[in-house]
Amino acid sequence: MRNEYNEASGRITYRHSDPSDLRRIGGAAFRRMLFDMAAIRAFEQRLLQCAGRGEVSGPVHTSIGQEGVAVAVCRHLREGDQVIGNHRSHHHFLAQGLARTAGDAWDPLADAPPAAAQRLLSSAFAEILGRPTGVNHGVGGSMHLRHEKIGFMGSSAIVGGGIPIAAGLAFANRLRDNGACAVCFIGDGAVNQGTFHETANLAGVLNLPLLIVVENNGYAEATRPEEASAVLPLATQGLAHGLRAAAVKGGDHAALCRTADDFLSSMRRGAEPAIIEVETYRHLDHTGPERGSTAGYRSPAEEDAWRELDPMTSLPKALATRELLTAEEEAAIRDAATAFVERAFDDTPAPSPVAPVLDTRTLLRGPAPTTPEERSERKSPAEQARRTKWTFGNAIAEGIAGALRESSDVVFLGEEVANPGGLLWRAGRLDRSLVGSRIVNMPISEAGFVGMSGGAAMAGLRPIVELMYGSFALIAADQLFNHIGMIRALYGNTAQAPVVIRAKVPIGRGYGPQHGLNPSGLFTSFPGWRVHAPADPRDYLGTLNSALRCDDPVLLIEFASLYDEVFELSDGDFRSRLPLEGARVVREGDDVSVLSYGIGVSWARAAADELAAAGCSAEVVDLRALDTLSTDWATLESSLARTGHGLFVDPAARGQSIAPRLIADLVGRRGRRPRLSYIACADVQPVAPLLERQAVIGTADIVTAVHDLLEAH
CATH class of the missing domain: 3.40.50.920 (Rossmann fold)
Structure with a gap:
């Protein structure tokens, strides 16, 4: 395989396979990939038929023509790796699901499809058709697929919205040193989002095991990359953030397989994060069954040319040339894939005649953690008698330091949190041994690191995130409200993102309109968040400790005018857990x-x-x-x-x-x-x-x- 780089322009060009790559990867591997691609295409063709009969609610973004990208990348993922998708993610979900449920050894020409793979497709059909047997109980639909057991952590309908989430998964992998990688699939339009650049920089700074795969299908809806991006190939933009970068032609399936394998294997050994741009094509319009040319933004001749480059067409020809696939085998694979999908569709339960009842509380809120106060485990009189004086600010710092000592899952992220200007440093509570691992300074990239905290929380960490001022929540609003706060609702209560956000409000202290926002009204206007503004350190500490045991995201508002107020606190106050509900x-x-x-x-x-x-x-x-x-x-x-x-x-x-x-x-x-x-x-x-x-x-x-x-x- 050859990798081209234009040193004069500082831009990458395309990687190409050589004749030996096909044989090195092997006929068995390619036959299996052809089956997966054919199954994904048959799945979406059946889905379009359902949509034509009015059985699918909302848009159907098909990946017909792009299946090979997901199949090639997901084939190289291991148990424990995670995938984040986007609004066009049927192929990502199915490719990852088939890789995990069928395994590498399964031969579609010799063996019956595994029952687990059959069930996966049925649950995917049910989800997109809005049925309760769906993988997310029919709540998420086409654009919000998730199945944690197969490593598909979720797809986001916001362009570029999933990139910081994927970085959070990678951050958790790095902290745990488990050798796992996170993969985020995005389209060409997402490279122009701020979240791409903030997250790519974060990944480079923190050396996260993150692979970003850009499926450049030539159109962000109907806008070409040449109209929207000053730097092409798009993967070149990853170089500026310290990512290893490669670009691959969509018809060169062997080059894509080798590139994905190289990047993922090296990341497991500690190499830098990476980005792969794949030049591919969606044969149909942005949504629905029509060709894009019917909308007038591209020509039928262009579409016909790309059909010849489709891996479903070009790969069998290349394999036949190397005597790795016969025409009979190709036909048998396609027939087996179609039959497999039809059986899965037939196994999808029919709609229930009884309409489900919408329970918004269940979709937005997990159970509140049990507190010692509710179990009557109150502090002893002797413990209450041992009181010392604390400023509100120092008590907050000790509460965070105590949480970091108590659980290795707690991480503290934010701007300046490990520096002299940070709360822990000023209070003398900074554990320097945790700096860089669990106490991490963030660049001024609120959307990036707030979203990263959401992904880390989805992976089981307990992030405490400092927003230096409440006003800065507006910079991270999409991640806070479209993602972290909505996680349960997006995925039918199969996911949670227990992030704790600290937001300082300097009301009356001369900070002006752009720093003085009290975000209580903002956060309570969007669902999913528990919002607290403790009036004293005793309530703050008890709320913080409970928030770190709660599976919902929690906002803690801190009024800077209270930081220097002095209160008497007992040792037990720092360990107390107060109910998260109740005036x-x-x-x-x-x-x-x-x-x-x-x-x-x-x-x-x-x-x-x-x-x-x-x-x-x-x-x-x-x-x-x-x-x-x-x-x-x-x-x-x-x-x-x-x-x-x-x-x-x-x-x-x-x-x-x-x-x-x-x-x-x-x-x-x-x-x-x-x-x-x-x-x-x-x-x-x-x-x-x-x-x-x-x-x-x-x-x-x-x-x-x-x-x-x-x-x-």
Whole structure:
């Protein structure tokens, strides 16, 4: 095999096989690959028939013409390797599934298909047809396939969205030193996504065992790479990030096999991550059964030329030339593949006459971890008596350090987390022996490293990720909300991504609009996340410890103004685990309920003191859990029933406040309807101190709002 590199331009050219490669790989291997390709094509042709009868909901992105890419790569994967796909991933799923369930030794000309392979295809049909016997209970459909047992960890319908997830799987493999590799299949359009470049750089910096396979089928829907990318071949862009890179013509199946084998084998020995660009073609339009030429963005002549390069056509000819395949064997392989697929389709259960019931809670939320408090394992009086003074910030640092000591699955990722500016360093809690392995500085690539944490969590790690400021969640929004928060819903509750995100909010500290976002409203607007804003370190530590035992993603909001506040804590507080659901009454009262979270609880307590001096008894309620599914309606309604008045205090911009939602839900509930109101900060919080003081609410605003509420009543 020859590898060409243009040193003058700094760009790779194409790898080519030589005549000996076909014989070196062997006729038996190629016959098996032909069977897998033929089975995948027959599967999708049957699927298009179903779609034509209206039996498939949503788009059907077929890979007809591209099957050889997945088959060649997945053939070289081992038990324990993982695959991440994209919106066009039937062939990735089936190629990986056939490789794992049938094994390398199975001969389609001599042996009956393994029952496990037959079941796999039936479950894939059922999934795409939306039936409960599907591999993900019919919930994910065509674009969200997953089967962890075969190593197919999931496909993402967001172009480029799966790349950071795959890097997280590779990160877990590197940490565990298990010799496994992660493979991410993407299309040519994904190379222009920021997640590609952020993740490629991360993979290069961390030397992750990650192989990115770019299936360049010539069109990102209808846009050619020449129109969208300044650097071609696309794999050249991987060179800039330290990846080993190669490009292969789609018709050169032997070159692709050799390249995949070379890259994967060397990565298992510690070599750098890699990227392979495969020039291939999809014979049909972006979706559906029509040829792309019918839409006018390519010609019938181009399509006909590519049919000759299709491995299903070109590979049998090359094998026949080397006397590695006869015409009779080729026909028998195609017939066997078609019969195999038809049996699998016939075995797919018919739709149930009873409509399933949508249970969004099950699709979004795992069970809350059991806490010692619920098992009455409370701290002893002696332990409670041993109290020392801690600042809130140092207590957080010790909580993270303790989590790292307790479990080797806990990793701490973020910008500057192992540097002098980081929380652990400042608090004197940095374990230098973990730096680079489980405490890892990240480049300024929020989408990349947040998504990587999601993949690491899917692989069983427990990432704690620091977003330096809550505003930076917007940079990583796709990974946070389309992927990590949606993992359960995407894959029919067969996957989980237990990431803990720490987000700092410097409200009132002169950081301005681009750093001062309180992300509570953002995270509670999207499903899947548990959202907490602890008001004191005792609640923070208990919530953190429970979050690390929870299989849902958890956001912990930290108000920077509380970092230097001093609290007395016992040793047991650092080991405590508090329920992830449930509000708490921190001060009882009779006239009005003031409900808040985080720093707002401190403001509410101070306001309650002032109100008491004026003869008004205010009850202060710490909401604790802010997301919709965790809201403690019982405690809120009990307090409001007692006082008859409720003021929500939201330390967030008014347009992002969670208070209107809470009020709307309370109004819609049965029972007595108290008088309700809320206050929040201005939508823009300027840096100038005199303006910022007007924008940020505080104790005086709460007192005024309570008087207004009571007087209006």
